[in-house]
Amino acid sequence: MADPSGAAPRRRVGLFGGSFDPPHLAHVALARAAVEQLGLDTLHVLPTGQAWHKARSLSPAEHRLALARLAFDPVPRARVDARELRREGPTYTIDTLRELRREHPDAELVLVIGADQAEALHGWRDSAEIPRLATLAIAERARPSEGPVPFDASHVPGGTWESVELPPMPVSATAIRALVGAGEPIDTLVPEGVARYIDQHHLYRSP
Numbered sequence: 001m002a003d004p005s006g007a008a009p010r011r012r013v014g015l016f017g018g019s020f021d022p023p024h025l026a027h028v029a030l031a032r033a034a035v036e037q038l039g040l041d042t043l044h045v046l047p048t049g050q051a052w053h054k055a056r057s058l059s060p061a062e063h064r065l066a067l068a069r070l071a072f073d074p075v076p077r078a079r080v081d082a083r084e085l086r087r088e089g090p091t092y093t094i095d096t097l098r099e100l101r102r103e104h105p106d107a108e109l110v111l112v113i114g115a116d117q118a119e120a121l122h123g124w125r126d127s128a129e130i131p132r133l134a135t136l137a138i139a140e141r142a143r144p145s146e147g148p149v150p151f152d153a154s155h156v157p158g159g160t161w162e163s164v165e166l167p168p169m170p171v172s173a174t175a176i177r178a179l180v181g182a183g184e185p186i187d188t189l190v191p192e193g194v195a196r197y198i199d200q201h202h203l204y205r206s207p
């Protein structure tokens with residue numbers, strides 16, 4: 001229905017961040033579902049720079065950026081945004097939200113995350129400010145051996161969110177790295193171009 005005030009609807013600008021080491025089919029499905037279901041005008045796909053919250057060090061930025069482009073360039077309205085890879089120091093989503101708020105002062109920002117990250121969100125830098133800058137959109141995440149992660153909404157700062165419906169896809173980048181290390185195929189788990197790039201650059205062959 002048209003807004004009776006005649007005001008144009010606010011643009012919805014999405015953010016979807018991750019280590020993407022490597023990006024896999026659940027990431028791509030989540031990005032597509034977010035664009036469609038949330039009515040996003042744009043989705044910034046943000047490979048993480050320095051992941052302060054992960055124990056292992058990530059693959060070099062140039063590889064993760066190339067892999068992200070191969071995976072997400074075909075997703076309508078998604079654009080791979082390298083700002084977190086270029087930023088000095090640890091990556092905090094709040095910094096990216098503040099930048100995008102300045103760049104899109106009239107838009108609604110929508111932060112897209114999997115349920116596992118939503119449950120950890122209270123531990124993120126300046127987590128209480130996040131729901132003031134962005135609407136949260138949360139996708140269920142399947143565990144490899146069980147059903148979807150039961151999502152506990154009490155963890156969401158601010159208490160409100162939208163959901164992104166995704167068929168359970170029990171795939172993780174950790175499992176893909178392990179398969180490559182063991183010489184097993186990964187073609188059913190990642191986009192074709194991603195599998196080819198991993199092979200050509202000998203990524204993930206040793207732990």
Ligand SMILES: Nc1ncnc2c1ncn2[C@@H]1O[C@H](COP(=O)(O)OP(=O)(O)OP(=O)(O)O)[C@@H](O)[C@H]1O
Pocket residue numbers: 017018019020021026027030112113114115116117139140141142166169170171172173174175
């Ligand atoms: N299978 C999945 N289903 C739903 N969401 C997912 C899935 N895999 C990753 N995500 C979400 O995508 C975002 C980026 O995830 P990330 O790049 O860390 O992938 P990952 O598979 O969890 O990696 P790793 O195994 O290295 O921790 C996070 O918000 C995460 O919750």
Ligand SMILES: O=C(O)c1ccc[n+]([C@@H]2O[C@H](COP(=O)([O-])O)[C@@H](O)[C@H]2O)c1
Pocket residue numbers: 016017018019020046048051053054091092093094117123124125
């Ligand atoms: O801002 C933080 O403190 C923060 C803490 C943990 C994770 N994040 C972001 O959450 C996104 C998903 O993280 P991950 O670990 O699933 O790759 C990615 O964009 C990270 O930068 C952000």
